[in-house]
Amino acid sequence: MLPERPMSEDPKSDALAPLSRIIQLSTAITKGRLVERATEQAGLARDRPAMAVLVSLRTAGKPLRIGEIADRMQVVGPHVTRQVQILEKRGLVHRVADPHDGRASVIEPTEAGTECANQYVAYLLGWFTDALVDWPQQDRDDLARLLTRLADDVTARLAQLDE
Amino acid sequence: MLPERPMSEDPKSDALAPLSRIIQLSTAITKGRLVERATEQAGLARDRPAMAVLVSLRTAGKPLRIGEIADRMQVVGPHVTRQVQILEKRGLVHRVADPHDGRASVIEPTEAGTECANQYVAYLLGWFTDALVDWPQQDRDDLARLLTRLADDVTARLAQLDE
């Protein structure tokens, strides 16, 4: 859903190009099914949301409770419950009861689960590395710097919108 | 669904930051409901996909057939049929029969539809302009340039994946 209209004398034109391109990127990645491809390649075809849970655990680097996973993924609890059940059936995570709180348990990737997440990340990273391979080093550095600032700015401003 | 792992000696580290940030951006915009806010503000609450059709027509700058809209949006025909029906009921588009082809008609925004799309774009662009307002001019230029190249590279590479 992009604007796209030439208005070079408009002060808003500085925002038009980045906004259009972010929309283009997002659309291309979605329609190109990049995440689905990485998920399939990691052996978890047709379970992309479950893969997201596995990646969350990998990112955390430690076992997490259902509620903690939901917070990190910014989704609701029941969704995580369902995905964890799928991962359990596939033998990619297992539960460890919390000895101090009988209501909760902690979700831990199995060896197969860790391997699966690693493959997923390796695929995505490899794909993206290839995309940048012909770029001058200076441009790669600038891209990383500017995109980091942009993402932080946008994240902060969107968080404010909710007050 | 982000990797996020420090590996500064890895040649892939140049791709990690941009990739992570794009994911962060995309997640923040989705969770912050930026598109929904713009749609509501334009008076089309609860009809975000219909708004996307209206924006497509605005971007084209000319009336389009159902099939043309579907192509541009990269969605299937039946989805567009449905959204156009919603827009028709709301008086935001109307159909003009194609005199040369009885099977097709062309979809044209009404005055209200044009105004609605303009408000949508103005909201998004205004929001994004505010986000960049404190940036040095050089950084804004670099961001536009690098993001354009990145979007084009990624779009081309993803199109190749389908062969």
Next chain:
DNA sequence: TATTGTTATACTCTATAACTATA
């Protein structure tokens, strides 16, 4: 018989509501 579009249905992802068990 190929193309344009429509109707009906199904699928993916995630949310809300109601409930259970432990704290």
Next chain:
DNA sequence: TATAGTTATAGAGTATAACAATA
């Protein structure tokens, strides 16, 4: 009675299948 999690259900967005009308 507050909290962690589960089960059941609903909703948004988009796809597939079957069909109708015109080319």
